[in-house]
Amino acid sequence: MTSGTATGPEAGAAATITCLSQAEAAARLEAIAGRTGGDQMAAAAASVEAILEQVRREGDQALLELSERFDGVRPEPLRIPAERLAEAWDACDPQLREALELAHRRILEFHRRQLPADLDVQGPHGERLGRRWRPVERAGLYVPGGRAAYPSTVLMNAVPATVAGVQRLVMVTPPGPGGDPNPTVLAAAHLAGIEEIYRVGGAQAVAALAYGTESIPRVDVISGPGNLYVTLAKKAVYGRVAIDSLAGPSEVLVIADHTARVDQVAADLLAQAEHDPLAAAILLTTSAELAAALPEALEQQLAGHPRAGITRTAIRDWGLVVVCDDLDTAAALSDRFAPEHLELLVEDPESLAGRIQHAGAIFMGPYTPEAVGDYLAGPNHTLPTSGTARFAGALSVETFLRHTSLIRFNRQALEATGAAVITLAESEGLHSHAESVRRRLEG
Structure with missing residues (x-):
């Protein structure tokens, strides 16, 4: 078991991953959880504040100028015609359409079960107390x-909002090189029943949703993941609008024992690392043999990988392997990190899951790779990151509802009760x- 530093993100660099002892692991996990802080955060926050103010002042004109500056495209008109969404669906490969329909059906069935019931209670003296749920308007x-393109994110955001009963869904997504977003994203939007889509991304899109412009209406809730600038923009406008969460770079933590296959562990770690150079891929294992075999397995799967540069950078900078004395130790370290995605590749995953306190989603057993949760298992894939699973959960139907007390x-x-x-x-x-x-009382 060795550790090292890759020479760079290029496809030929070694697939090295840091290996630490249990004693060293806690500090490294803390550093990984805080990987988006520091000077980069301060500089990005200042840039975001300027973007928000420009959009607030100038509306659509600011959106056009900022899109041209950051995306190289001036998206005129901002709104995508509804007929283009239907065209994108019709042009979809039949196999892809079937996969999207399966995902949509499973996500819809699961989220329908989340709808909360109104509360109506009669007190001991005849008083009535209640709580009533209503959807936000926009x-x-x-x-x-x-x-990458994320049609799965379209479904994971649109479905809970639709189930909640939101009447107006306003989708924003960055324009592609030719001006339009990815056609599969548009096809997914058509399937989900979204009719109002604007070709704008980044902090400027968040600003448009929060403040409103000539074309884009102000909304009540903003949901959906994005890069650092999108996240900081959501943080800045919170209070003017509600937000789902402050999602950071993606992360997976795998707990594996002697029953885990090294090729599956490697594939699951790479499945997160390929998202972003800041994605984190962590293995806590009771098997020294598994830890020792992992670098070679990673290298084999990275050969010819279409996203090798991004993936190698993430593994090099934010990959970690820790050999633990036992699964209780691994569970304690996992809870300290509070991962977005937690995979349990162990002999008895259900038992170990019962010992876990903090995780966005738990994937149990060798036939439950995190990828099934990303696309079609049913529960939402928008999850708390960067340790926030200690106090937050997944995007849900309740994100798009508000409740009112009735007395x-x-x-x-x-x-x-009056005297009291x-x-x-x-x-x-x-x-x-x-x-x-x-x-x-006196009357």
Whole structure:
């Protein structure tokens, strides 16, 4: 078991991955979780603030200019005609259409089960207490472009919003080199029932959704992952609109024992590393033999890999292997990291899953690669990253709902509780709060 540093991201560089002891692992995991901080974050935040202000002031004109600057395309008109979405669906390869339909059906069936029920409770004195759920009126769906096309992200955002009952879905996605987004993304949007799509991405798209422009309406919720600039823009506009989460670069943590196949472990680590140079791929294993065999398995699968440069950079910079004394130690280290995706390639995955406290999604057993969750298992693939699984969960139907409390007291209920309300109000020095109850009791 060795560690080293690759000479660069080029396709011929060695597929080295850092190997550490248990004692060293916790600090390295903390560094990986915080990999998007520092000077890069400060500089990006300043740039995002300028972009937001420009869009707020100049509207559509700013979107055109910023798209031309960052994407090399001036997307006029901003909105994609609805007939182009149907054309993209019709032009789809039949096998791809079938796969999209299967994914859409499974995601829809799972998310329909998430709808919360209204609450209606009768209190001990005849009062009625409740909670009522209603959808937001407009949802903004951000679908990234750039290094890859993500029709799966279209489905994972549109389905919960549709199930929630949102009436107006507004999708934004970066223009491609020819001006239009990826045709499979448009086909997925057509399948999901999205009719309003704008060819704009980056922080400027988030600004348009938050502030509104001449063409793009202001929304109530913005969902969907993006790069650092998109994430910082969502953070900056939160409070003006709701957001789903602040998603960072993707990550997978695999816990494996002696039953795991090294080729499957390597494939699953590379499946995250190919997303982004900042993607993290971590293996915690009780098998020293597996750890020792991993570098060669990675190298074999990287030979001729179409995204070898990105993947090697991620493995070199954010890859990690730790040999653990036992699975309890591996589970404790995993909980400390709180991974977005957690794979359990162990003899008894269900038992180990019961010991895990913090993870965005848990994939159990050798036939459950993380890729099935990305595309069609059913649960949402938009998950908490960078340790936020300690307090956050996946995108869901509730992301697009808000709840209202319902309270109705009768005289009996007020008489039974009013004295306590008056006492509490007076303890806070709020005279009129107490008086509002007292006058009803005296009337």
